[in-house]
Amino acid sequence: MGPDLRTGAPGLEAEDRALLPEDLAPPGAAYEAKLRPVFAMHGTLSEDRFRRFADVQLLWDEYMARAARDYLNANPGKTMLILAGSGHVAYADAIPGRLVRMTGADHAVVVTGPEARYTGGSVDFLIEERDIALEPPGRMGLMLASGETGVKIREVRPASPAEQAGFQPGDRIIGIAGEPIRGMDDVRLALLDRAPGEEVWIELDAGGKPKPAARQGRVLTLL
Numbered sequence: 773m774g775p776d777l778r779t780g781a782p783g784l785e786a787e788d789r790a791l792l793p794e795d796l797a798p799p800g801a802a803y804e805a806k807l808r809p810v811f812a813m814h815g816t817l818s819e820d821r822f823r824r825f826a827d828v829q830l831l832w833d834e835y836m837a838r839a840a841r842d843y844l845n846a847n848p849g850k851t852m853l854i855l856a857g858s859g860h861v862a863y864a865d866a867i868p869g870r871l872v873r874m875t876g877a878d879h880a881v882v883v884t885g886p887e888a889r890y891t892g893g894s895v896d897f898l899i900e901e902r903d904i905a906l907e908p909p910g911r912m913g914l915m916l917a918s919g920e921t922g923v924k925i926r927e928v929r930p931a932s933p934a935e936q937a938g939f940q941p942g943d944r945i946i947g948i949a950g951e952p953i954r955g956m957d958d959v960r961l962a963l964l965d966r967a968p969g970e971e972v973w974i975e976l977d978a979g980g981k982p983k984p985a986a987r988q989g990r991v992l993t994l995l
Contacts, residue, residue, distance in 0.1 A: 796834060802892030803830075803865040810859070833860055837870035844875060858883050862893035869894070910968045910994025914939060918956045922946065922977075933993040939974070947975030963994070970994050 804826055811817070811825050840852055860866050861881050868879050880896040883889075887898055913932035917924050925943045928935045945953050948962035949972045966972060975989045 792831075792834070796830075800863070800865050803863045805892065806859050806863060829859075830865065833865070833867050834870055836860070837867050837874060840867070840871050841874045844877060858885070858889065862890050862895055864894050907967065909963045910966045910970055910972075912963070912974075912992060913995050916945070916956065916959065923953055923956060923959060932995065937990045937992055939976075939990065939992070944977040945974060946977045947973075949973055966994055968994050 807826055807829055808822070811822050836854070836856070840854060844850065844852055854861065854867060856867060861868055862883055863869070868881055871877065872879060881894060882897040882899065883893075883895050884899045885901055887900075890898070913929040913934040914925050915927035915929075917926040921944065923945045925939055925941050925945065927941055928939050945959070947953055948959065949966070951958065951962040953959055953962065963972075971991050971993050973989060974992050977988075
């Protein structure tokens with residue numbers, strides 16, 4: 773469709789405007805009410821600017837609905853999953869309603885979060901969120917450094933299970949509990965569901981230096 777997204781529908785060239793459906797309806801009250809707090813994040817701007825902002829959102833939803841329609845028409849019998857922000861799916865003027873207008877296909881809208889967020893919306897399934905207090909994961913008792921060569925041990929905590937197991941500064945950690953380690957994010961993920969007191973296998977690379985075979989991997993009791 774190629775609209776000028778800075779100016780919305782009024783800024784479309786005649787050639788682009790011809791691509792829009794003749795029954796393109798303006799956004800409804802609930803749709804606009806959802807957009808106003810988002811628009812307010814940009815500061816105090818004129819109502820004319822808001823109208824253009826709403827037009828842009830409407831055109832985006834219309835375009836996404838048309839893209840979905842084209843896929844479904846080209847792939848009869850297929851089911852399509854559309855992932856988008858709640859404002860683009862939870863209202864009659866958003867993607868699902870526009871897609872139904874074009875295809876008449878059955879659909880369901882699934883959203884997450886508090887029910888009050890979708891007042892005035894059209895939602896089929898609501899997945900409520902709740903906070904869960906997680907136990908802190910186990911710690912290795914090692915100070916690590918991440919660089920181009922991966923994750924290396926910088927310091928071993930004195931009198932810790934790591935020191936007792938023979939870990940030494942300079943060793944490069946290449947695996948934890950069977951998970952490959954390339955950076956600090958990998959370390960965090962590997963330990964995420966590991967509890968204090970649990971034993972994990974740490975795979976090491978001694979950097980090519982001749983070391984006893986036992987140093988290439990050690991069992992570590994987490995703190």
